Amino acid sequence: MRQGCLLSWRIIAMKKFILSSLITSLILGCASRSPLPNQEQYSYYTGGQSAGDATSLYWYTEKTASPNSAADYVTAGDYGWYHSDYRWSQGKLREMIREGEQIKGDGLVDYRVHIRFNKEGEAIYQQFRLDGKILPIKPDELTRYVDDAQRVASVAKAQDKKGFKLIQGYWDGAHFETCKGKSYDHLEFNQTLPSFVVNRLSDVENYVAFVGTRKKNRVVVEELLLLSGEEQACIERPSLLEEKDQI
Structure with a gap:
């Protein structure tokens, strides 16, 4: 009876040792595979002016x-x-x-x-x-x-620094959808616009580019930059320098 208990105790102890070793190996393995911290921090800015x-x-x-x-x-x-x-x-x-x-x-x-x-x-x-x-x-x-x-x-x-960014998208008179697919219900202006611009924005779908801010359910236009028909494609950041040409 004592031999059976002793054998059971040894089996349990061996299982605990194996489990402990396995956990330690997994931790060390994950630590060795985790990437080094990225020392190069990038900051991105956008804007525009007329x-x-x-x-x-x-x-x-x-x-x-x-x-x-x-x-x-x-x-x-x-x-x-x-x-x-x-x-x-x-x-x-x-x-x-x-x-x-x-x-x-x-x-x-x-x-x-x-x-x-x-x-x-x-x-x-x-x-x-x-x-x-x-x-x-x-x-x-x-x-x-x-x-x-x-x-x-x-x-x-x-x-x-003032909280403004370059924003592009399409306004149909009731909704604004950014070029990245985010939708807003309101388009507000912090500048006085000519009457023909106001009339055009009221009922025709347009491409617009402006410097402004994005709120919870609206975008606020600080300076309107471009206004064009819906056929105008979103303007992507130019990429003219090839990787091999960079110094």
Whole structure:
């Protein structure tokens, strides 16, 4: 009888040991497979503004609080349009590409700008194509491109600090649906709009892009940027720089 009890006790003890070892192995195994913490923290900003005939949409990204990338989409009515892609490295603008159309004579022609900068800010590679021809880039134009990149960053961050973001979507007079599929019942404006804009928004489905905020069941428009027909597609962040071209 004692031998039977002793044998049962040994079996129970062995089971406890095996179970304890299994739990320890699982814990150590999970710990060894868990990914290391991501040391690179990204922050994303969006915004936009209207100035004169030009309307701009902005996207900006920081990595560990330093400039990483930016993009813009700018339209100027009959004068043309463009979109750009910018990349920074170690706090310095290192590369940009811009593509679009600009007015020439009686119509619009294609153009493309591609510039690479060294860490001192010198343009070590420049290419400007206009209507199929390669032309030089003037020094003041180089400065303007750098200023454009900085403007995207500064405006987007300043608007984000106020709680504003770039919002795009479609309004049918009763409901607003963002380009990401989120629906809201109310569209409010914090600016005075021309009567023809108010009339158009009241009963026709439209694409709208604006700087504003999203609340529980409504969106508030701080500045209306674009208003177009429902056939207008949502404008995605430009991506013109290929991975292999980035510095």
